[in-house]
Amino acid sequence: MTLRSPAVPADPAYTVPSVPDAPPGGVARLRASVARFASGAAHERRRALAVAASARVDPQALSERASAGAAGPVEVLAEALGLPTDVADDVAVVDADRLRGLLPVLDLLGPASxxxxxxxxxxxxxxxxxxxxxxxxxxxxxxxxxxxxxxxxxxxxxxxxxxxxxxxxxxxxxxxxxxxxxxxxxxxxxxxxxxxxxxxxxxxxxxxxxxxxxxxxxxxxxxxxxxxxxxxxxxxxxxxxxxxxxxxxxxxxxxxxxxx
Structure with missing residues (x-):
């Protein structure tokens, strides 16, 4: 694992290393699709999509809906984003044994509520x-x-x-x-x-x-x-x-x- 200097994020000359594309499913696909692991035009496009999606959500309405207890937090957010609420079924509790099987884990703390x-x-x-x-x-x-x-x-x-x-x-x-x-x-x-x-x-x-x-x-x-x-x-x-x-x-x- 390469550790970057804390000064790197403030260096305008630093370019985020590109991440190769990957087939759907898995962490590799996630890394290849988010703005965080991109630079230049790809970063701007992905960030704009995330900002536009967030702009459609009213934080106060989310809070009131969640506080009412009518649905869980995942369902409330999915509803606000126009997604099917049963997407919550795909959000599983993190399984420590599965993580150890997929990643070279040295230390693990959690899961915690x-x-x-x-x-x-x-x-x-x-x-x-x-x-x-x-x-x-x-x-x-x-x-x-x-x-x-x-x-x-x-x-x-x-x-x-x-x-x-x-x-x-x-x-x-x-x-x-x-x-x-x-x-x-x-x-x-x-x-x-x-x-x-x-x-x-x-x-x-x-x-x-x-x-x-x-x-x-x-x-x-x-x-x-x-x-x-x-x-x-x-x-x-x-x-x-x-x-x-x-x-x-x-x-x-x-x-x-x-x-x-």
């Missing part, structure tokens, strides 16, 4: 525990992260939080914490973590509710990435809606089987 929250759908939960606001770089956050295994710490996303952190204590010790990181386009990516001995008591929902309230007050769009089922339950209880899934992969350099 992606959930977003509409302000009107928020279901706040104060709980009985007292919630305290602390700084994101507080030494207590480091201590909490150190009390769980690496997988739990990474999954929580708490190490990336840059907002105030909302915590619950037992005595002087922080046992639950939640906050968020601000992403582009005013998205608040939430993270929550509860110490192993304090789970199953609703503390995740209590601290997450405080963090979500803070993000909404700041005019942000709350986003939640959940792989473990308990994390999904917390998000759904707060009013988040599952809109899709995500998988992240790191590829090796060996040729992929079945791809051109």
């Amino acid at each position: 992606l959930l977003y929250l509409d302000r009107a759908a928020f279901q706040p939960n104060g709980g009985d525990a007292e919630v305290e606001e602390v700084a994101c770089d507080d030494a207590e956050m480091t201590a909490l992260l150190a009390r769980v295994d690496t997988l739990d710490a990474d999954e929580s996303g708490l190490a990336d939080v840059r907002s105030p952190v909302f915590v619950v204590r037992e005595g002087v010790e922080v046992v639950a914490a939640a906050g968020y990181e601000v992403w582009p386009r005013a998205v608040a990516q939430h993270g929550v973590l509860v110490a192993p001995g304090s789970r199953g008591r609703g503390l995740a929902r209590t601290v997450a509710s405080a963090a979500v309230h803070h993000a909404l007050a700041a005019g942000l769009l709350p986003r939640w990435r959940a792989r473990p089922e308990p994390s999904q339950r917390v998000a759904l209880a707060l009013g988040f809606r599952d809109v899709g899934s995500q998988v992240s992969i790191r590829l090796g350099t060996a040729p992929a089987v079945g791809l051109r």
